[in-house]
Amino acid sequence: xxFLSVREEVRTASSAYYRVQANRFPRFLRxxxxxxxxxxxxxxSPHILGWLRSLAEENPPLTNRSRRAALICVRRLHxxxxxxxxxxxxxxxLSQDFPPPDLYLPKPVSSExxxxxxxxxxxxxxxxxxxxxxxxxxxxxxxxxxxLDRDSLRHLGGDQWSPHVPLDKLHN
Numbered sequence: 248x249x250f251l252s253v254r255e256e257v258r259t260a261s262s263a264y265y266r267v268q269a270n271r272f273p274r275f276l277r278x279x280x281x282x283x284x285x286x287x288x289x290x291x292s293p294h295i296l297g298w299l300r301s302l303a304e305e306n307p308p309l310t311n312r313s314r315r316a317a318l319i320c321v322r323r324l325h326x327x328x329x330x331x332x333x334x335x336x337x338x339x340x341l342s343q344d345f346p347p348p349d350l351y352l353p354k355p356v357s358s359e360x361x362x363x364x365x366x367x368x369x370x371x372x373x374x375x376x377x378x379x380x381x382x383x384x385x386x387x388x389x390x391x392x393x394x395l396d397r398d399s400l401r402h403l404g405g406d407q408w409s410p411h412v413p414l415d416k417l418h419n
Contacts (some may be wrong), residue, residue, distance in 0.1 A: 268320035280297075322340045331381045368380050
């Protein structure tokens with residue numbers, strides 16, 4: 248079967264990655280739809296949709312990035328086959344088939360690094376450093392800090408000052 252194996256000499260990591268991803272689909276077809284022998288027999292339903300479901304159900308689960316890579320590789324494989332005269336239906340893999348990019352949340356710094364940062368900001372004692380210390384010391388959100396007016400600082404007497412943060416989200 249023409250599109251069921253990608254057996255080229257692998258010289259780079261990217262081509263090895265492409266080969267692994269591109270072979271997922273032929274393996275799925277061979278195991279699930281053995282009657283499909285040519286690219287012209289492919290249909291969006293059940294072949295592509297079944298493969299997408301199988302990607303989503305893998306255990307351990309694939310990341311969205313891995314599923315996107317598999318889709319890109321198979322779409323490219325289909326395009327290459329079509330460019331070389333193999334009849335393939337258009338629109339087998341649609342843009343809505345691609346999962347959203349993975350969302351990685353920032354990781355907090357260690358308490359040692361946090362203490363070093365705090366010490367350095369206090370040592371520097373300029374406008375930028377004090378602007379960074381303000382939300383750290385008050386628990387104020389960054390957006391609240393950015394929306395502070397010039398008259399938001401209240402003098403309490405002596406060396407004592409306090410920021411006046413307008414109440415937010417009173418409707419909640």
